[in-house]
Amino acid sequence: MSKTQVTFKPTSGGLNQIATSAELGNVLEGVARPVLEAARQDPNEAFVASLRMRRYTTTGRGRRVRIQIGAAPIIGARVEAKRGTLARALGRVG
């Protein structure tokens, strides 16, 4: 009986393209958006107003697209220490 075999060998260039692609960025944003919405439920208005989500691509070897959600430094530290808002938002969406 004859057999045929198909092998998928990703090249590093191909993987880098995927890791930095707009499509992957869109998928990550879809994952991150519920985290941002959960964080916006915090009762501190100044904290909520300072929340930002941004997409960026890392540099150097192993470049990849990333999503970062954060608040202004001082108010963010206070709220996070008091209530763990961002940690809980992350855990809430699995």
Place this chain on the structure above:
Amino acid sequence: MFNLQIQYPVSDGLVVGAIKPLEAKWADLLVQRQLPDPLRRRMITVRNDSGPQEGVQSRRRYGVNVWADYSLDAERIALDAMALLRGIPGNGPATAVDQFNGPFEVPEEVALTVGGKPLVQFYFTCRISVRGNSPQLIIT
């Protein structure tokens, strides 16, 4: 169709218990889940921020606040606590402790005071994974 039924254990006592030995090292230090009443000049509170359940593991993020009447003491107590938490795996249901972040100073608008002296606050987080008990695969 199948699903995994599993009972995850409580872990707050494990975390507080791991840090409790610091009360013998640092005079007047109290380690517990809530702020004490009355306040002390050195305090640690442990807060469970929970997290996802992945199969037989429950990945829980903990937020630990440290207060002391001197900045250097607060930071050293926080670092001591982080070191003790790294020793949790292998003791009970905890399987891993990772993703430490901090400690960093938290600038409060109105600091807690004890004896008229404002306290300095430091904060750090970590993730503790605990293994569930008696997993049962239910096939329907």
